[in-house]
Amino acid sequence: MIIEEVLVWIGMIMVGVGAFADLVAAIGFNRFRNFYLRLHAATIGAIWGAFLPLIGASLLATGCYCLGEYRWFMAGGSLVTAILILILAPAGSHALARATHRAGIVPVEPCIVDHLDEKQCVSGGGSG
Amino acid sequence: MKRLVGLIVIILFILAFSLLLVVAGESIVPGRQVRWLARVYLNTSYNPWSPYFTVNSPESVTSVVWDYRGLDTVFETMVFYLAIIGSIALARGYRKYIPAKLDYSKLGLSIIVKTVTRITAPLIIIVAASIALHGHLTPGGGFQGGATGAVAPLLILIIFSQYYLIRRGVRKESMLIVRSLGLTGIGITAIAVFLAGLAADVHAYVLQNQAKATAPVSAPAYIDNQLISGTLWFFNIFEFFAVLAGFTIVLLLLTIPEKAYQDGGVK
Numbered sequence: 576m577i578i579e580e581v582l583v584w585i586g587m588i589m590v591g592v593g594a595f596a597d598l599v600a601a602i603g604f605n606r607f608r609n610f611y612l613r614l615h616a617a618t619i620g621a622i623w624g625a626f627l628p629l630i631g632a633s634l635l636a637t638g639c640y641c642l643g644e645y646r647w648f649m650a651g652g653s654l655v656t657a658i659l660i661l662i663l664a665p666a667g668s669h670a671l672a673r674a675t676h677r678a679g680i681v682p683v684e685p686c687i688v689d690h691l692d693e694k695q696c697v698s699g700g701g702s703g
Numbered sequence: 704m705k706r707l708v709g710l711i712v713i714i715l716f717i718l719a720f721s722l723l724l725v726v727a728g729e730s731i732v733p734g735r736q737v738r739w740l741a742r743v744y745l746n747t748s749y750n751p752w753s754p755y756f757t758v759n760s761p762e763s764v765t766s767v768v769w770d771y772r773g774l775d776t777v778f779e780t781m782v783f784y785l786a787i788i789g790s791i792a793l794a795r796g797y798r799k800y801i802p803a804k805l806d807y808s809k810l811g812l813s814i815i816v817k818t819v820t821r822i823t824a825p826l827i828i829i830v831a832a833s834i835a836l837h838g839h840l841t842p843g844g845g846f847q848g849g850a851t852g853a854v855a856p857l858l859i860l861i862i863f864s865q866y867y868l869i870r871r872g873v874r875k876e877s878m879l880i881v882r883s884l885g886l887t888g889i890g891i892t893a894i895a896v897f898l899a900g901l902a903a904d905v906h907a908y909v910l911q912n913q914a915k916a917t918a919p920v921s922a923p924a925y926i927d928n929q930l931i932s933g934t935l936w937f938f939n940i941f942e943f944f945a946v947l948a949g950f951t952i953v954l955l956l957l958t959i960p961e962k963a964y965q966d967g968g969v970k
Binding site for chain 1: 812813815816819820822823826
């Protein structure tokens with residue numbers, strides 16, 4: 576009985592962390608100043624804001640006896656969706672960032688080192 | 704000025720939409736007097752106790768699409784394939800174009816995206832097949848499954864390049880064969896029960912599924928104790944292959960390089 580309680584609590588904490596991460600990602604997406612930084616905020620939304628709460632929902636459903644047999648469907652569905660997001664979201668953001676860098680339309684800023692193309696590196700950054 | 708025009712357009716759109724909602728709420732929302740129709744469909748879709756009215760399928764949408772209004776759906780399928788035939792006819796002038804020296808590993812996106820696609824493309828096909836094969840049990844069906852499955856060739860076209868698909872036999876001609884087989888299957892399924900009725904010398908209809916009071920032949924509702932809902936399962940399978948192949952043809956035609964039209968390429 577105590578294990579179910581713990582599962583429900585861990586799941587609720589993970590969903591809460593996910594909601595907070597989504598808020599942070601949304602703020603960052605609006606406030607960051609160029610493409611790469613905004614992409615970083617978007618991936619925060621994908622991993623911390625979608626993967627983590629889905630795992631949490633899976634644990635929550637597993638520990639919730641009131642759902643009956645159907646809790647396994649919900650837990651399995653959440654788990655599979657979470658794994659798919661874990662695989663697909665980084666690949667998508669990688670493809671976006673790579674295409675942008677190859678097209679060379681966005682300066683890399685703020686930049687410390689850029690091994691792919693030194694010319695795109697804008698060091699310093701400052702407050703833009 | 705530009706922003707003002709945009710703002711006015713948005714405000715007008717919202718006003719028009721709310722006006723539409725008000726008008727529609729007054730008159731177009733169906734009243735209680737049509738609910739008996741929905742009740743009839745829900746009661747007869749899967750009802751072993753009224754064998755002359757049931758479709759033997761728990762999914763009423765598929766029952767309506769392929770049984771109650773089956774002829775309508777056949778014509779819908781015809782319209783869709785006329786569109787695909789038109790696009791094939793448009794691309795009639797091109798020849799096969801494959802560059803002489805081609806390093807397949809250099810084409811397409813980076814190896815990270817390719818690896819992820821290698822994992823997910825088979826998963827997409829599996830999900831699409833399950834949508835089609837379970838079309839008579841759960842929401843979905845042949846067209847939905849085929850449209851879902853067409854995402855896999857689209858991903859491969861973009862991420863691995865067109866030549867990757869063509870080298871593996873997914874080319875226009877082979878997809879045409881699959882599509883034609885699917886369409887032939889739909890046609891045969893539509894007249895199968897009618898032909899069985901002819902052979903048994905009893906009354907039967909084209910696009911009939913289960914037995915009716917005046918037409919006692921019916922497609923098998925169960926195979927090996929698994930519910931397949933008569934013709935519905937076959938319709939869904941054939942439609943799945945036909946739609947998947949049709950969408951793949953259109954996607955392949957869309958990604959033909961211009962050179963294939965200009966200098967003919969390799970014949």
